[in-house]
Amino acid sequence: MAEKSAVKEKIARQPMPEQPADVRRRNFEEVPTGYSEETAVLEAGRCLQCKKPACVTGCPVGVAIPDFIKCIAERDFKAAIQKIWEKNSLPAVCGRVCPQEIQCEGQCIVGKKDAPVAIGNLERFVADLARNSGDGEIPAKAAPTGRKVAVVGSGPSGLTVAGDLLLKGHGVTLFEAFHKTGGVLVYGIPEFRLPKVIVASEVEMLEKIGLKIECNMVVGSIVSIDELFAEGFDAVFIGVGAGLPRFLNIPGEDLIGIYSANEYLTRANLMKGYLFPEYDTPIIRGKNVVVFGAGNVAMDSARTAMRLGAERVRIVYRRSREEMPARAAEIHHAEEEGIEFHLLTAPGRFIGDENGRLVQLEGLKMELGEPDESGRRRPVPIKGSEFVMDCDLAIVSVGAGPNPLLTHSDPQISLNKWGYVVADPETGKTTKKGVWAGGDIVTGSATVILAMGAGRKAADSIHEYLTWGW
Amino acid sequence: MFKIVEREEMAQGTVIMNEIEAPRIAAKAKPGQFVILKANETGERIPLTISDIDVDKGTITIIYMVVGKSTALFKTLQIGDAFQDVIGPLGKPTHIEKLGNVVCVGGGTGVAVLFPITRGFKNAGNRVISIIGARNKDLLILEEKMKSASTEFHVCTDDGSYGHKGFVTEVLKDVLENNKIDLVVAIGPVPMMKFVSKITKSYNVKTLVSLNPIMIDGTGMCGGCRVVVDGKTQFACVDGPEFDGHQVDFDGLINRLRAYTEDEKKSYNEHCRVFGNK
Ligand SMILES: Cc1cc2nc3c(=O)[nH]c(=O)nc-3n(C[C@H](O)[C@H](O)[C@H](O)COP(=O)(O)OP(=O)(O)OC[C@H]3O[C@@H](n4cnc5c(N)ncnc54)[C@H](O)[C@@H]3O)c2cc1C
Numbered sequence: 001m002a003e004k005s006a007v008k009e010k011i012a013r014q015p016m017p018e019q020p021a022d023v024r025r026r027n028f029e030e031v032p033t034g035y036s037e038e039t040a041v042l043e044a045g046r047c048l049q050c051k052k053p054a055c056v057t058g059c060p061v062g063v064a065i066p067d068f069i070k071c072i073a074e075r076d077f078k079a080a081i082q083k084i085w086e087k088n089s090l091p092a093v094c095g096r097v098c099p100q101e102i103q104c105e106g107q108c109i110v111g112k113k114d115a116p117v118a119i120g121n122l123e124r125f126v127a128d129l130a131r132n133s134g135d136g137e138i139p140a141k142a143a144p145t146g147r148k149v150a151v152v153g154s155g156p157s158g159l160t161v162a163g164d165l166l167l168k169g170h171g172v173t174l175f176e177a178f179h180k181t182g183g184v185l186v187y188g189i190p191e192f193r194l195p196k197v198i199v200a201s202e203v204e205m206l207e208k209i210g211l212k213i214e215c216n217m218v219v220g221s222i223v224s225i226d227e228l229f230a231e232g233f234d235a236v237f238i239g240v241g242a243g244l245p246r247f248l249n250i251p252g253e254d255l256i257g258i259y260s261a262n263e264y265l266t267r268a269n270l271m272k273g274y275l276f277p278e279y280d281t282p283i284i285r286g287k288n289v290v291v292f293g294a295g296n297v298a299m300d301s302a303r304t305a306m307r308l309g310a311e312r313v314r315i316v317y318r319r320s321r322e323e324m325p326a327r328a329a330e331i332h333h334a335e336e337e338g339i340e341f342h343l344l345t346a347p348g349r350f351i352g353d354e355n356g357r358l359v360q361l362e363g364l365k366m367e368l369g370e371p372d373e374s375g376r377r378r379p380v381p382i383k384g385s386e387f388v389m390d391c392d393l394a395i396v397s398v399g400a401g402p403n404p405l406l407t408h409s410d411p412q413i414s415l416n417k418w419g420y421v422v423a424d425p426e427t428g429k430t431t432k433k434g435v436w437a438g439g440d441i442v443t444g445s446a447t448v449i450l451a452m453g454a455g456r457k458a459a460d461s462i463h464e465y466l467t468w469g470w
Numbered sequence: 471m472f473k474i475v476e477r478e479e480m481a482q483g484t485v486i487m488n489e490i491e492a493p494r495i496a497a498k499a500k501p502g503q504f505v506i507l508k509a510n511e512t513g514e515r516i517p518l519t520i521s522d523i524d525v526d527k528g529t530i531t532i533i534y535m536v537v538g539k540s541t542a543l544f545k546t547l548q549i550g551d552a553f554q555d556v557i558g559p560l561g562k563p564t565h566i567e568k569l570g571n572v573v574c575v576g577g578g579t580g581v582a583v584l585f586p587i588t589r590g591f592k593n594a595g596n597r598v599i600s601i602i603g604a605r606n607k608d609l610l611i612l613e614e615k616m617k618s619a620s621t622e623f624h625v626c627t628d629d630g631s632y633g634h635k636g637f638v639t640e641v642l643k644d645v646l647e648n649n650k651i652d653l654v655v656a657i658g659p660v661p662m663m664k665f666v667s668k669i670t671k672s673y674n675v676k677t678l679v680s681l682n683p684i685m686i687d688g689t690g691m692c693g694g695c696r697v698v699v700d701g702k703t704q705f706a707c708v709d710g711p712e713f714d715g716h717q718v719d720f721d722g723l724i725n726r727l728r729a730y731t732e733d734e735k736k737s738y739n740e741h742c743r744v745f746g747n748k
Pocket residue numbers: 097098099152153154155156157158175176177178181182183184185188189190217218219220239240241242243265296297300327403405406438439440441445446447448449451
């Protein structure tokens with residue numbers, strides 16, 4: 001026994017194999033290539049199998065982490081995926097995009113002294129193996145109840161609600177405004193971070209268990225929520241995300257060459273602009289690219305611009321490094337790929353040429369002043385620090401708000417002062433009978449796993465309603 | 471899939487009419503609204519106005535000018551072929567009410583957008599004076615339909631090959647001189663709308679224009695369709711596409727429409743290489 005734990009201490013966290021930075025910065029293939037079976041088993045061996053696993057408390061959906069890791073250590077990969085699926089229906093996605101360092105891995109005991117167990121990498125490994133071997137068994141479905149639920153929006157919250165309710169025997173129809181399902185997973189997060197075949201295979205799986213999908217359906221416009229009830233749906237879930245782009249509201253923002261991150265990433269990912277002219281949607285390819293903001297969306301935009309041939313890509317962020325909200329891995333990858341960070345820097349105005357095209361950005365330097373309401377030290381401009389940099393493509397990635405198209409179409413659904421849907425945090429119930437909501441349209445821009453967690457709670461509550469009443 | 475059930479070439483093949491099976495959209499669409507269409511997997515999302523609907527048949531009609539790659543691709547679609555995606559109805563409908571005297575001014579394919587609005591105002595009990603124009607007689611579209619939807623009807627051609635010789639704005643000035651007009655609706659090329667708005671402003675007559683910026687989603691998600699109206703940024707797909715012509719920054723719009731000129735050429739030339747320049 002003593003010998004065994006001695007061995008454990010010697011094993012270092014297994015690094016994730018990746019495409020070299022100087023190669024991948026010009027292609028759209030996935031950056032990390034995934035653990036081999038041997039590496040996964042080795043990494044699984046680092047888990048101490050804690051009796052009171054701290055890691056689980058850090059996971060918003062409470063995946064049975066030590067249990068699935070134990071299965072990997074024992075090479076029972078089928079059992080491992082079954083364990084994960086009990087709590088998480090999109091592990092191949094979460095393993096890739098969860099901010100593990102502040103969730104599961106952030107709590108891991110091993111991480112107190114050493115690098116934490118690579119829970120995300122292991123989750124991804126098991127999920128990829130199940131998908132590629134094709135023996136992902138179709139989960140058992142309850143007997144049909146004859147009840148029908150409409151799910152609006154096909155992001156992670158909507159997909160989770162749909163999956164859960166199908167398994168409980170209800171009929172589910174998914175309505176999506178775009179021509180493809182997946183929400184941010186397909187239009188926002190780039191191929192090199194989350195290959196689209198993964199999202200497609202998750203959706204296919206749901207179709208196998210009976211999901212009906214109607215794309216090109218802008219609910220609120222082509223059909224109202226009341227009309228869905230009239231068509232025979234017994235309950236409605238709203239998971240329409242937070243898709244309203246914010247701009248900087250500085251002079252020159254209408255010049256050609258300035259995109260919201262939503263537009264830039266949608267052109268690149270959903271419309272496959274990076275394959276233009278094979279695909280018809282054009283996308284501006286900049287030489288000197290500036291991205292505003294420092295969240296995941298900003299990192300994705302910057303790294304996409306690099307892959308589209310930019311000479312320089314700069315991230316301009318008002319605050320300091322500690323405040324950058326992106327996942328640690330994304331910041332690290334961006335730096336490796338040669339993205340420059342201009343911190344404590346604020347945009348001032350955009351400068352165009354005689355054709356109305358963006359050519360330069362005027363900015364100014366900031367310093368940290370007194371703490372603001374959030375406790376973070378507020379950046380204040382340094383007088384006389386104005387400077388000008390060349391810039392022919394700017395991508396504004398300073399957050400998103402709630403899209404009012406659906407929510408404003410039904411006055412019975414109460415919104416908070418920022419326009420997000422008011423929903424019970426435990427059940428997802430809105431102020432309108434028979435209507436639930438979850439994900440970014442309730443919380444504001446958050447994470448995939450939180451949206452899924454909200455979806456799961458709503459599905460439980462909808463099931464209860466369909467069985468017992470409101 | 472959204473099947474084409476009728477198809478017609480107009481204005482010597484430069485303008486195409488498609489009647490498309492889309493029962494859900496047909497049941498909901500109102501004058502002034504548009505759809506976004508995507509022909510196939512690799513296609514671009516292209517906004518086009520709903521020019522007519524037939525609720526009983528469950529169809530909508532679009533009329534588009536062939537100007538670039540995507541519209542050239544649309545032109546290759548025949549009766550029985552289908553669009554992969556049609557999304558709509560999008561945008562705010564025209565606010566139609568009984569006002570009294572309404573002038574509807576249309577240029578080029580703008581006439582297709584104008585037709586359902588014109589009919590709407592006439593049916594609401596207004597006296598509708600229509601003025602439509604084209605470069606020459608052969609490029610004129612929807613003359614009969616527009617005539618039947620109007621109380622008074624004028625046609626102009628730039629070269630004088632038909633109707634009044636000259637621009638729609640000349641006839642408009644006459645009409646404004648001799649009538650008390652309550653509303654002008656102007657839809658056509660951006661310079662035409664800009665010019666019309668300038669004239670009506672001097673007569674102090676409220677003017678609606680329909681803007682056509684480049685769009686992606688059409689649901690307010692990308693901000694690509696932003697236009698400046700009354701000094702404020704608006705998203706044409708959800709706040710419009712109709713705006714007060716006296717408040718619109720037309721020069722900004724003209725500029726933004728040029729964003730992809732080079733790419734569009736590349737894409738179009740590639741299309742012509744494969745399909746021939748029909
Ligand atoms: C570029 C980017 C990178 C990100 N990276 C990460 C990451 O690394 N890790 C992480 O955890 N999170 C990340 N996030 C956040 C995460 O993706 C979101 O929190 C999550 O997707 C929210 O899920 P959702 O179900 O609420 O809605 P969304 O994923 O936003 O999906 C909503 C769907 O509803 C559709 N819809 C909208 N209106 C209507 C309507 N009226 N009718 C029908 N359908 C409608 C939309 O088209 C969309 O498909 C990222 C977000 C972005 C934009």
